[in-house]
Amino acid sequence: MSIEIKKxxxxxxxxxxxxxxxxxxxxxxxxxxxxxxxxxxxTLLKTINRxxxxxxxxxxxxxxxxxxxxxxxxxxxxxxxxxxIGLVSQRPCPLPMSIFDNVAYGCRINKMFKKRRQLIYHxxxxxxxxxxxxxxxxxxxxxxxxxxxxxxxxxxxxxxLAVQPEYILADEATSALxxxxxxxxxxxxxxxxxxxxxxxxxxxxxxxxxxxxxxxxMYLGEVIESGPAERVFHHPQxxxxxxxxxxxxx
Amino acid sequence: xxxxxxxxxxxxxxxxxMWCAMFVVFGLVISVIWTIFxxxxxxxxxxxxxxxxxxxxxxxxxxxxxxxxxxxxxxxGASTVLGLLVSIPVVFFLNIYLKKGSKLAYLARLAFxxxxxxxxxxxxxxxxxxxxxxxxxxxxLGGIIVITLLIIPIFIRTMDEATRNxxxxxxxxxxxxxxxxWETLKVVLRQIAPGIATATLLSVGRAIxxxxxxxxxxxxxxxxxxxxSQPAATLPLAVFFQLSSPIPEVVDRAYAAALVLTIIVxxxxxxxxxxxxxxxxxxx
Numbered sequence: 001m002s003i004e005i006k007k008x009x010x011x012x013x014x015x016x017x018x019x020x021x022x023x024x025x026x027x028x029x030x031x032x033x034x035x036x037x038x039x040x041x042x043t044l045l046k047t048i049n050r051x052x053x054x055x056x057x058x059x060x061x062x063x064x065x066x067x068x069x070x071x072x073x074x075x076x077x078x079x080x081x082x083x084x085i086g087l088v089s090q091r092p093c094p095l096p097m098s099i100f101d102n103v104a105y106g107c108r109i110n111k112m113f114k115k116r117r118q119l120i121y122h123x124x125x126x127x128x129x130x131x132x133x134x135x136x137x138x139x140x141x142x143x144x145x146x147x148x149x150x151x152x153x154x155x156x157x158x159x160x161l162a163v164q165p166e167y168i169l170a171d172e173a174t175s176a177l178x179x180x181x182x183x184x185x186x187x188x189x190x191x192x193x194x195x196x197x198x199x200x201x202x203x204x205x206x207x208x209x210x211x212x213x214x215x216x217x218m219y220l221g222e223v224i225e226s227g228p229a230e231r232v233f234h235h236p237q238x239x240x241x242x243x244x245x246x247x248x249x250x
Numbered sequence: 251x252x253x254x255x256x257x258x259x260x261x262x263x264x265x266x267x268m269w270c271a272m273f274v275v276f277g278l279v280i281s282v283i284w285t286i287f288x289x290x291x292x293x294x295x296x297x298x299x300x301x302x303x304x305x306x307x308x309x310x311x312x313x314x315x316x317x318x319x320x321x322x323x324x325x326x327g328a329s330t331v332l333g334l335l336v337s338i339p340v341v342f343f344l345n346i347y348l349k350k351g352s353k354l355a356y357l358a359r360l361a362f363x364x365x366x367x368x369x370x371x372x373x374x375x376x377x378x379x380x381x382x383x384x385x386x387x388x389x390x391l392g393g394i395i396v397i398t399l400l401i402i403p404i405f406i407r408t409m410d411e412a413t414r415n416x417x418x419x420x421x422x423x424x425x426x427x428x429x430x431x432w433e434t435l436k437v438v439l440r441q442i443a444p445g446i447a448t449a450t451l452l453s454v455g456r457a458i459x460x461x462x463x464x465x466x467x468x469x470x471x472x473x474x475x476x477x478x479s480q481p482a483a484t485l486p487l488a489v490f491f492q493l494s495s496p497i498p499e500v501v502d503r504a505y506a507a508a509l510v511l512t513i514i515v516x517x518x519x520x521x522x523x524x525x526x527x528x529x530x531x532x533x534x
Contacts, residue, residue, distance in 0.1 A: 051422055056349040083428030093419040096440040096532040105437075106427035145534040156423070163427050 002027045002197065003048060003167065008062035008072075010043050012055055017043045019221040021062075025214070027197040030189060032208040032229070034201075035218035036250055041201040044218070045169050048199065049085040050078050067166075083110055086160030086196075090172040092152035094144035095159075099136050102144045102155055103127060106163035126162045130154040130188055150181025157188060168192065170200040174207065186211060205245065209233060217241050283512065290509025293502035299510060303472045308492070310499035315507050320474045321482035322511075324390060325464065326457045329397040333453060336398075337405035338439075338446075345413040346421065346431050346438060359410065365403035373400045374463040381467065391478040393468025400463050401453035408452055412445020413438065420534070443529035451522035455515055461486035485511045 003025040010018035018040045025031045033041045046052040048064060050071060063070045071081055083106070095102050103123040113119045127133040127140075132154050136147070144155055153173065160168060170189065174182035189198055190211050202208050208215060212229040217240075225232055225241045236242045243249065297314050304313030340358075348355045377396035386392060420441060424434040439446070461484070469481030470491070485507055492504035 049426060051425060054349065054421075054425070056351050079428045079430055082426050085426075087422070087426035089419055089422065091419060093417065093423045094534055095420060095423060095437050096534050097437075098532070105424075106429075109427065109429045109433045143532045145532065159423075159427065 003199070004063075004065040005044075005048075006063040006065070008044075008047065008060070008064060010040070010047055010052065010061075011057075011059040012043070013057035017221055018047065021223050023216055023223055023226050025197065025199055025216075028193055028195070029213035030193050030198045030200060030211050031214040031216060032200050032202050032212035033216045033218060034203075034205065034208050034244075035224075036244070037203075039218045040221040041218055042171055045171055045199065045201050047072075048167075049082050049087060049169060050076075051082070051087070053078070083163050084165055085167045085169060086163070086165035088153070088157050088160055088168065088170045088173040091176045092149055092156050094147070094152050094155055097144065098141045099127075099144045099147065099155060100140045103159050103162045106159060110163055112163070122162060126158040127155075129161060130158045131184065132158060148181070150177050150184065153177055153181065153185055154188070157185065161192075165196065167197045167199065170198065172201055172203055175203055217244065219244070286505060286508050286512050289502065289505035290507075290512075293499065293506040294509060298503070298506050302474070307472075308495065308500060310497045315483075315485075315488045315503070315510075317472055317474055318483040318485045318488035318507060319510060321390070321393075321468065321471075322458055322485045322514075324475065324482060325393045325397050325468060325484060326454055328394045329401060329457055330450060330454055332394070332398040333401045333405045334446075334450070336402055337409060337449075340406055341409045341413050342435055342438065344410060345416060346434065362403050362406050362410070366407050368403075369462070370400055370460045371462040374466050377463065378466040387479075388467060388469025388481045389479045390468060390475045390482040393464045393482055393484070394478075396463045396467045397457045397460070400460060401457050404453045404456055405449050408449035409442065409445050412442045412448070416441060417534070440529075440532055441534070444526045444533065447522055447526040447529060451518060454518055458514060459486055459511065461490050485514075 005021050005023050005025070008018055008021040009016065021044060033044065035041055043052060047060060048066070048071075052058050052060070060072055062072065064072050066081065066084070069076065095105055097105065100120075100123055103126055104119055107113060107119055107122060113122065123140075124133055127136065132151060135151060139146075144152065147155060153176075157173075168189075173189075174185050177185060186207060189200065192198065193213070200212075208229070214227065215229045215232040216226040217224045217232065217236075217238075219240055225236060225238045232241065233245065236245060295314075297312070299314055299319060300316055301312075301314035302317050303315065304311060307313035344355045344358060373396050377392060377399070380395075381387070381392050416438060420437060421434060424437050425431075429437075464484050465487060468484060470483050470487050471481040472483070473480075475482045488507040489504045489511065492500045492507065495501055495504075
């Protein structure tokens with residue numbers, strides 16, 4: 001149950017955004033994708049769940065194998081693929097509905113439960129998993145937009161978990177949060193890796209240092225170096241990685 | 251010091267100008283409402299709104315203009331529903347199915363802009379031509395179709411404006427949970443609900459007050475239509491016909507009809523605002 005990317009090239013109109021990427025993202029670990037702004041991290045992430053498809057003028061070449069199936073070339077059922085790969089975006093993005101309905105939304109469209117009681121239990125379980133259940137007690141039917149930014153991000157995480165994914169993609173999921181909320185969400189990711197494979201784009205090297213099991217360093221669309229965090233951070237092989245880690249550019 | 255005084259003077263002149271503009275607009279609204287109310291109340295009675303025109307109504311004898319009230323409500327109600335049924339899928343297609351920067355979307359928006367600017371009399375003439383082609387007479391159906399055509403561009407332009415700024419993140423959030431575009435419609439509708447309420451309000455306002463387009467298509471009658479093929483009276487035409495009468499009682503009744511029209515629009519505006527606020531509660 002891993003993700004394997006082979007000779008992946010992504011073009012948006014005339015721009016070659018992701019260049020010949022070959023990596024394996026191991027299961028039940030946190031893989032952090034690091035690199036300077038505009039190096040193609042988010043594009044790579046959005047290719048994995050094919051959200052990149054909605055971008056005008058996108059062209060994808062190569063293979064991305066999810067559970068052994070090539071999701072680029074074989075007629076993959078995109079909605080099923082996306083259900084399997086949860087996404088937590090940079091800015092918390094609650095749906096325009098109540099807290100309960102936000103978490104229940106994915107379950108409803110995927111027709112996961114027949115009985116309402118089961119759905120309620122499932123929603124509560126996932127809110128509990130992100131430590132939100134106690135905080136929203138008594139106002140679970142109120143609009144999600146009224147939650148604080150940190151709570152909204154945890155709600156988005158609960159919403160992703162509710163459809164029982166196998167992978168979680170996180171696109172700078174803590175960068176818009178205050179330090180305390182960021183720490184809470186970060187701790188949740190560490191806890192979650194027991195059950196999920198997490199692929200995280202991050203801009204904060206310190207965060208990657210704290211939580212990454214694996215690191216992928218990208219520069220101008222190419223993967224410069226990848227491997228276990230310990231090795232990449234402490235014994236980087238490539239000169240560019242060394243410079244990036246030393247803060248020569250960001 | 252001199253510069254500070256000059257800046258303050260500029261600020262005060264600008265503020266004064268804005269106050270004046272506000273005063274003009276408020277003054278206009280109040281004078282319109284005052285004129286209609288003061289003139290309309292003279293002839294207004296329960297009979298006016300609850301009875302059909304009797305014999306000699308148009309020379310100042312007994313009866314009311316219930317026919318016009320009901321006719322207007324029939325036409326506006328049906329065309330609003332039809333307009334929404336056509337406009338929502340168009341707006342959804344333009345904003346969710348077509349990619350950003352699509353040429354088709356550009357052309358469609360250009361077409362709606364043109365339609366938006368077409369005067370209602372042109373819609374009336376167009377409807378009339380179509381009706382002649384199909385051998386139809388002035389009827390409730392004709393009025394409904396033309397008013398629907400008239401308000402569709404208003405619906406689309408207003409809702410499109412509300413949907414164009416739809417946060418891309420919300421779409422991605424829905425898609426990433428395994429939703430199809432069709433399933434995402436529910437989410438989009440919730441977010442743009444205030445926009446739909448505004449669009450409906452603008453459309454209904456335009457539809458109920460338009461005389462030119464219904465003149466040739468819905469016609470005018472003293473009775474309440476019982477089928478789509480019968481002609482229907484409308485409030486704007488009730489105002490138009492009675493206002494041109496030389497008999498003072500009839501002219502007063504024109505103002506009474508105008509008063510009813512104004513009250514309906516006011517009620518719609520207030521309830522529209524209320525509904526918008528209710529729908530906005532979930533907006534992110």
